[in-house]
Every structure is written in structure tokens, then in C-alpha cells.
Amino acid sequence: MPEPEKSVRRQEEVLRSVNPVLRGWAAYFRYGASKRTFSYLGWYGWWRLLLWIRYRHPHLAWKQLRRRYYGADRITEGGVVLYNPAKMRVQRYTFRGAQISTPYNIDEVDPDGARFRRTNHDDVAFVGQVSEYLA
Structure with missing residues (x-):
């Protein structure tokens, strides 16, 4: 064989x-x-x-x-x-804490002090503010 x-x-x-x-x-x-x-x-x-x-x-x-x-x-x-x-270059994620709101920390974030806040497209007040800034 x-x-x-x-x-x-x-x-x-x-x-x-x-x-x-x-x-x-x-x-x-x-x-x-x-x-x-x-x-x-x-x-x-x-x-x-x-x-x-x-x-x-x-x-x-x-x-x-x-x-x-x-x-x-x-x-x-x-x-x-x-x-x-x-x-290979190693990159680390940075901890941004409560600066970016999520559904889990929305109640803990002060809307006046946070840099970002959770919005949706139906938020008329927010859309009005954005249109005022752009005008």
C-alpha cells in the first residue's frame, strides 16, 4: 500500500x-x-x-x-x-463617568451641570433651543 x-x-x-x-x-x-x-x-x-x-x-x-x-x-x-x-499600539478607554447620560444614570445626572443630556426627537423644548442657537 x-x-x-x-x-x-x-x-x-x-x-x-x-x-x-x-x-x-x-x-x-x-x-x-x-x-x-x-x-x-x-x-x-x-x-x-x-x-x-x-x-x-x-x-x-x-x-x-x-x-x-x-x-x-x-x-x-x-x-x-x-x-x-x-x-501593536495599546489604547485604553478613558472613564467619562456621568458626562454622557445613559438610561441607567439619567436620574442621577444634574441636567444643569451635565455636559450632555438624554433627549429624543420629540423633545419640543430642546428642538426649539437648537433652532434658536442656529438662527
């Missing part, structure tokens, strides 16, 4: 399949306090890919691998570079 053919993936194909996952994960979680996790994820992805390269090229010594692939942005092939999630 013939043996099934082994699917040999090129390094460029692996990078093209791994990069969108890393980039999407980092873009989704960039709003949290996740900079340390991004660093770990970049380190982990780099080592996993380096071990895969080691498996593919068992004749290369660690010294040769280190010379070729050492560094955050060195694992590349065909113009595709392994994405480093640690370079």
Missing part, C-alpha cells in the same frame, strides 16, 4: 497563515492592558516558528539558525515577515 504524500508547506505559506491570526488577535485585544501579553505572544510565535524551521532543516546548527533568524523581524521569506504583536 503506498504511503500518503506528506504536505510540505513552505515558510512563506506558514507566515501568510500565521500573520493574520496574530494581527487580528492583537487588534482585538489592544484596548485592554495587554502589552506584556503581546510581548509574550511575539516571543512564543517566534520560538515556535524557529522550532519549525529547525525541524525542517535538521542539518543547521543552532549557531547558524541564530545567525539567520535572530531578532524580532528576521524571520522572513518572499517579502513576508513574521508579525510581532508587541509592536
Whole structure:
């Protein structure tokens, strides 16, 4: 019985399949306090890919691998570079408290002191004030 053919993936194909996952994960979680996790994820992805390269090229010594692939942005092939999630800019949400009214805090907000207040389109007094300001 013939043996099934082994699917040999090129390094460029692996990078093209791994990069969108890393980039999407980092873009989704960039709003949290996740900079340390991004660093770990970049380190982990780099080592996993380096071990895969080691498996593919068992004749290369660690010294040769280190010379070729050492560094955050060195694992590349065909113009595709392994994405480093640690370079993703982390953004934090700012707490705005009661400045923006919601249905849950409308009774607690002082209408005179709040910068924003809840209105609907049927509020005749508010529409009148806006039209006076615009006139």
C-alpha cells in the first residue's frame, strides 16, 4: 500500500497563515492592558516558528539558525515577515463617568451641570433651543 504524500508547506505559506491570526488577535485585544501579553505572544510565535524551521532543516546548527533568524523581524521569506504583536499600539478607554447620560444614570445626572443630556426627537423644548442657537 503506498504511503500518503506528506504536505510540505513552505515558510512563506506558514507566515501568510500565521500573520493574520496574530494581527487580528492583537487588534482585538489592544484596548485592554495587554502589552506584556503581546510581548509574550511575539516571543512564543517566534520560538515556535524557529522550532519549525529547525525541524525542517535538521542539518543547521543552532549557531547558524541564530545567525539567520535572530531578532524580532528576521524571520522572513518572499517579502513576508513574521508579525510581532508587541509592536501593536495599546489604547485604553478613558472613564467619562456621568458626562454622557445613559438610561441607567439619567436620574442621577444634574441636567444643569451635565455636559450632555438624554433627549429624543420629540423633545419640543430642546428642538426649539437648537433652532434658536442656529438662527
